[in-house]
Amino acid sequence: MTAVKEKRTVDVPVPSDGEFQSENILTVKNLEIYYGEKRAVNGISMDIEKNSVTALIGPSGCGKSTFLRSINRMNDLIPGARAAGEILYEDLNILSENINVTALRKEIGMVFQKPNPFPKSIYDNITHALKFAGIRKKSMLDEMVEESLRKAALWDEVKDRLDRSALSLSGGQQQRLCIARTIAMKPTVILLDEPSSALDPISNAKVEDLIVDLKKDYSIVIVTHNMQQASRISDKTAFFLSGDLVEYDKTEKIFTNPSVTKTEEYISGRFG
Numbered sequence: 001m002t003a004v005k006e007k008r009t010v011d012v013p014v015p016s017d018g019e020f021q022s023e024n025i026l027t028v029k030n031l032e033i034y035y036g037e038k039r040a041v042n043g044i045s046m047d048i049e050k051n052s053v054t055a056l057i058g059p060s061g062c063g064k065s066t067f068l069r070s071i072n073r074m075n076d077l078i079p080g081a082r083a084a085g086e087i088l089y090e091d092l093n094i095l096s097e098n099i100n101v102t103a104l105r106k107e108i109g110m111v112f113q114k115p116n117p118f119p120k121s122i123y124d125n126i127t128h129a130l131k132f133a134g135i136r137k138k139s140m141l142d143e144m145v146e147e148s149l150r151k152a153a154l155w156d157e158v159k160d161r162l163d164r165s166a167l168s169l170s171g172g173q174q175q176r177l178c179i180a181r182t183i184a185m186k187p188t189v190i191l192l193d194e195p196s197s198a199l200d201p202i203s204n205a206k207v208e209d210l211i212v213d214l215k216k217d218y219s220i221v222i223v224t225h226n227m228q229q230a231s232r233i234s235d236k237t238a239f240f241l242s243g244d245l246v247e248y249d250k251t252e253k254i255f256t257n258p259s260v261t262k263t264e265e266y267i268s269g270r271f272g
Ligand SMILES: Nc1ncnc2c1ncn2[C@@H]1O[C@H](COP(=O)(O)OP(=O)(O)OP(=O)(O)O)[C@@H](O)[C@H]1O
Pocket: 035, 040, 058, 059, 060, 061, 062, 063, 064, 065, 066, 067, 078
């Protein structure tokens, strides 16, 4: 598997003012994203913390998905889309031309709104990309299937029917399978675009618990329209409006004492 770059050893966080400084996994600098002539993201800058959940909120069309897709270069697939500025991933600018995009998308995985398992068995859904990456040994594939399904809190529900079609699973199980498929690639960052908005409340709760659990191993960025969800599961929240990053702070601060009037109006349901 080609690495995006060599992994570096990570510095121990430096204590400051009696607190531990959190470490950033991504640093966004003056990011602009255009679709043709139209600018959808207006020069935003923000840091994304390692091993934390960052929520992106804001009304429809404000640029949340556009921003999220830029983090693993999914916008490359949209004709006419282009980005300016920088997204630093451990000092490497993700937006630069010489990036190995395939390797990048393994390290920065993505899960979409609608569960999109392949019409294959549960087992094959996990192993498909692993085989493509050259892993052939059955024992190793078995191990990776079990590990990623366990991490996605799905193993107990499917361990006796790994050969059944993924499409036989419920929507919530399919979404956890998609998360397992992403985890199998051993990512560092997981991007989730409204991952539970198509799910029933019980499946939604399971996916939320899973996301909170995953942050010990991964850095998570999640787009959500659900204010309760953002306040329940995220550490930091970014409020977007018309392509601008209006406010970005600790989730508790955003939801109890936001600094900007527009944020207050949005989270209290006065628009959007
Ligand atoms: N593929 C595309 N081609 C052209 N314009 C696009 C494309 N995708 C998004 N846009 C435009 O970019 C802007 C931001 O859209 P985006 O999908 O990022 O918003 P969003 O915040 O994710 O909205 P929602 O909450 O509805 O998913 C919108 O004006 C949208 O019309």
